[in-house]
Amino acid sequence: MDHEGCGDVAREAAAHVLERDRAAAVAAFRRRLTALPELTDVAPATARLAGAAEQTITTAVRLLREPSAPSGPEKVPEFTLDALDPDQAARAVGALFESVLAAVVTAVDGRPDAPAVTAAAAGALHRAITGRLVTSGRARLDELLADVRDTHRAERRVAGRELHDRLGHGLSAAYRSLEAFEGAQERAGATPDVRVRRAREAMRDALMFVRTMAGELALIEPPESLEPALRAAAATFGGGDAVEVRVAVHGDEAWAPAALRDQVFLMLREAMHNAFAHAAASELTVRVDIMPRRLWAMVRDDGTGFDVDAARTGTGLWSMTDRAEALGGRLRITSRSGYGTRVDLAVPLPARTGDRAAR
Incomplete structure (x- = not known):
């Protein structure tokens, strides 16, 4: 049998072991989680992590039988979301890898091709976990960026509204008062005071600036x-x-x-x-x-x-x-x-x- 044929046999054997012993590997993973002191404060997440582990093993089996398949599952209950900080996530991933590989090593003990089968299982499991973490990382980053954008939009709206409604209203009232005063002077036949005119023009410029700034704050999308x-x-x-x-x-x-x-x-x-x-x-x-x-x-x-x-x-x-x-x-x-x-x-x-x- 050629080298490529040996590789195919080892991959199929690894897929068979992972598929057959998946439940036992997940059970061992859950025991490891409860034994890790770093994860004692996230015990409610154990069931979700166990579900993620089961899907990860399923993905590894698919990768062994279809080496060119994408490593990321369609729906991912991720390791790194919500319940775990980065250090805890790393511990959980390590516990999963050790639990599954231990089950494989036990299952193939005594077989002449045990090293090849174990290596194939380890490689597929690594791809499955890496794909899962990359997918979860991107999804989490998208969520965080969306939260930042939403907060930024809300802050701009509030600032623009307050600038327009409070400062803009006051400036507009002052401008209209100066305008009315100038009109009253003209109707009375008096020469308009140049200082009043300049003050009105300055008030007009300030009002337009406030309106522009309020509009720019409200412009949160192109x-x-x-x-x-x-x-x-x-x-x-x-x-x-x-x-x-x-x-x-x-x-x-x-x-x-x-x-x-x-x-x-x-x-x-x-x-x-x-x-x-x-x-x-x-x-x-x-x-x-x-x-x-x-x-x-x-x-x-x-x-x-x-x-x-x-x-x-x-x-x-x-x-x-x-x-x-x-x-x-x-x-x-x-x-x-x-x-x-x-x-x-x-x-x-x-x-x-x-x-x-x-x-």
């Missing part, structure tokens, strides 16, 4: 579609009928990954905020063109304009430029006093699998 997200941002800034806003998005948004769309939205929203807050514009145009390998966007207003070089040190422009460069893109701002402002953004899009195959 926008599903840029056009409605940009329109909602414009409405949040409160331009009302004083500013005519035109928003258009062309192209398939699926060409741009969700995370990249999120960054583009934040940059365009900042440009829109600047137009509402500082430009005294009557018209605002936002356009986005999405192509298979490039995204181009523009925000243009007909407002007062400003000195771009002098304003580049501001946080808003710096943030927009930094985001664009992080995406490998380019942000260009052109403006002239009395002629409005235009912001152009160009961002390369990652090649898709179909694009690579077609090249």
Whole structure:
């Protein structure tokens, strides 16, 4: 008989022993668990661990008869979840391995091929346990990440709501009061106090900043579609009928990954905020063109304009430029006093699998 034939015989013998003596091996495993002082505080988990051990042995038998089969079972009552810390899990896994191998060694004692059968059983058992632990580790990691995301979302919602409802409401009331005071001065024929006007403008800027921050805290997922997200941002800034806003998005948004769309939205929203807050514009145009390998966007207003070089040190422009460069893109701002402002953004899009195959 050739070497490969000997291996097949040893694997089948190991599978037969594991299948026949599975109940005895699981019983021995349970006794080992109760005898380990490290596991005395998880006694209620013994039945679940015994069930996991039985399934692990079943997987090992399948691997012996189908060496190319995947090592992870479809449904896994894992060793490492809930009841056990990592050290206890390691102890439990060691106890399982020792219990099953002891049963195999006893069963094949005296056979001429005992070493080969024992080695085959040990290899299959190792694969089964490793596959089980990897599967459980991934599932547990997914659960933990989901918990972190849920907590993060809840905290952002609370912070955004409190910022909008408490601070935003107070700033809005103060702004309206200053606005009403200025109106009363004008109706009385008095010259409006320049200090009141400046205070009102500062209050307006602070209110818009609070609304922007509240909106950003509420934005816990990348926008599903840029056009409605940009329109909602414009409405949040409160331009009302004083500013005519035109928003258009062309192209398939699926060409741009969700995370990249999120960054583009934040940059365009900042440009829109600047137009509402500082430009005294009557018209605002936002356009986005999405192509298979490039995204181009523009925000243009007909407002007062400003000195771009002098304003580049501001946080808003710096943030927009930094985001664009992080995406490998380019942000260009052109403006002239009395002629409005235009912001152009160009961002390369990652090649898709179909694009690579077609090249």
